[in-house]
Amino acid sequence: MPNKILVVDDEREIADLIEVYLHNENFTVVKCYTGEDALECINASDFDLAILDIMLPNMNGFTLCQRIRDRHTYPVIMLTAKDEETDKITGLTLGADDYITKPFRPLEMVARVKAQLRRYTKYNPAQSEDVANEVITHSGLIMNVKTHECLLNDKSLVLTPTEFAILRILLENKGNVVSAEELFHRIWQDEYYSKRNNTITVHIRHLREKLNDTVENPKYIKTIWGVGYKIEK
Structure with missing residues (x-):
């Protein structure tokens, strides 16, 4: 079964671009353009990874990341429009696993998604049989x-x-x-x-x-x- 990825970005062109590249790698993509819509998806569906833009209307990506971490352990990648250290550190503090600065190279984004999924599969026993040292x-x-x-x-x-x-x-x-x-x-x-x-x-x-x-x-x-x-x- 293909991995299911949540993409949340109010810039539809960017969300569409991410979707195209992830579809090319056979991932299932669910897109949301607001934090509220994303929260409904998070509560209603299971995901393997989330990509969250920080600058969202009404509910920002930091809050959304916190809501995910309240209930889920799957990887979270934050998108930030500016190369600011405070945004990156804040995201990591709230439980994000990685961050990508806009504008980003689509192939780098795909590589980071794959790396996070590999790491999650390896270190999450629900996904892995590699538990030699239990x-x-x-x-x-x-x-x-x-x-x-x-x-x-x-x-x-x-x-x-x-x-x-x-x-x-x-x-x-x-x-x-x-x-x-x-x-x-x-x-x-x-x-x-x-x-x-x-x-x-x-x-x-x-x-x-x-x-x-x-x-x-x-x-x-x-x-x-x-x-x-x-x-x-």
Whole structure:
């Protein structure tokens, strides 16, 4: 069954362009032009991924992303019309998995969609049979890969799909440094990484906040400056 993708953009030409390229890759596309219409679709249908424009009438993409995260774990990609760091960080903070700046190259958009779906399939046990290490434990942290649950000192941690994937990779590589570039490529599996890309940095920061961790005295995620991140054995 083809993946079903929600596209929300009030610029119909852009929504149509996205639809054409995704249809060419055999995806099923549902288009909405307002946040309210999109919310109705989200509540009525199941999706595998959502592409949300930030600047929407009445209900912006940030609010829509929050509503999705209240109930769903599928990947969310934000579209922003300007290359502003605050928009990107805000989107990631609210649970988005990636962002694309307008104007964008359609083939790059398709590559990012495919990368997110691959990552979601790999790290979401409902979609994957790859659960060899079903339970990973470390210093009060328990990650159940099969049920996609994470506990810290017996309290549930609410992680976005990307946060879960990053933490799983670091836990599976305990004692070894994993670079931001390696994390990026293992999760998104595309070639659009650059040293200016702070996507991993933002996700690591939010992971630390949820783990009650600090950069100065880390119990879990340690920064190896100029190299990457690691969890000590």
